[in-house]
Amino acid sequence: MNISIIGPTGVGKGTQVDRVVVKYDLVPISIGELFKKNIKEQSGLGLLAKRYVSRGELVPDEVVDAMFEAWIRLTPATQGVVLDGFPRTLNQAEFLDTLFVELGRKLDAVISLVVSEEEIVNRLSGQRICRECQMPFPAVAPFQNCPYDKCHGEHLYRPEDADPDAVRVRLAVFERTIGPVVEYYRKSGKLIAVHGEGDAEKVNQALIAALDSARG
Numbered sequence: 577m578n579i580s581i582i583g584p585t586g587v588g589k590g591t592q593v594d595r596v597v598v599k600y601d602l603v604p605i606s607i608g609e610l611f612k613k614n615i616k617e618q619s620g621l622g623l624l625a626k627r628y629v630s631r632g633e634l635v636p637d638e639v640v641d642a643m644f645e646a647w648i649r650l651t652p653a654t655q656g657v658v659l660d661g662f663p664r665t666l667n668q669a670e671f672l673d674t675l676f677v678e679l680g681r682k683l684d685a686v687i688s689l690v691v692s693e694e695e696i697v698n699r700l701s702g703q704r705i706c707r708e709c710q711m712p713f714p715a716v717a718p719f720q721n722c723p724y725d726k727c728h729g730e731h732l733y734r735p736e737d738a739d740p741d742a743v744r745v746r747l748a749v750f751e752r753t754i755g756p757v758v759e760y761y762r763k764s765g766k767l768i769a770v771h772g773e774g775d776a777e778k779v780n781q782a783l784i785a786a787l788d789s790a791r792g
C-alpha cells in the first residue's frame with residue numbers, strides 16, 4: 577500500500593504517519609526531513625534547495641521532485657510507503673503519478689487531515705522555546721522537566737514563526753497551493769478527508785476505518 581497524508585503544519589501529520597507506519601508496515605518519508613538530510617549532507621540538490629530557502633523563496637517543484645525521486649528509487653516497489661508533505665503542489669502530484677507508473681507503484685489513497693484555522697493557530701502559537709536548552713515546550717501545559725536539567729521554565733519565549741498572524745499567513749499560503757492538489761485527488765477518487773481535531777488516538781481510528789473501507 578502507498579499513501580500520502582497532506583495537511584498544513586500543526587495539523588498532526590507526524591503522529592498519524594507514525595501510526596500508519598506501524599499498522600500497515602510502511603516506510604515513511606517526510607519531505608521536510610528529506611530537505612534537512614540533503615542540506616546537511618550538502619548534496620547537489622541540498623545546496624540548490626538551500627539557496628532558495630536562504631533567499632526566503634519557495635523551493636521549485638523540480639528540486640523537490642528530484643529529491644523525492646532519488647529517495648524512492650532506493651526503496652523496493654514491494655515496500656509500501658507513506659508520504660508526509662508530498663505532493664504539495666499540483667505539479668508535484670502530476671509528477672508523482674508519472675513516476676509511480678514508471679516504478680510499478682500505485683498510490684492507493686491521499687488522506688487530507690482537516691483542522692480548523694483557529695485550532696491550528698492555537699496549537700502553533702502555544703509553542704515556547706527555551707533559550708537555554710533549545711527545547712520546545714507547550715505554553716499551556718505545566719512545565720515538563722528539562723531533559724538536560726538546565727532550567728525550570730524561566731527561559732521560555734515564543735518563536736517569531738509561532739506568532740498568531742504569522743501562522744495565519746503561512747496557513748493561507750498553504751491552502752492556496754494545496755487546494756488544486758485536493759481537487760485533483762477528489763476527481764480521481766483517491767481523496768479521504770479526515771477530521772483531525774481532538775484526541776490523536778480517535779483521529780487515528782477514524783483514519784484507519786476510512787482507509788480500510790476505501791480499499792474495500
Ligand SMILES: [Zn+2]
Pocket residue numbers: 706707708709710711722726727728729731
Ligand atoms: Zn531549558
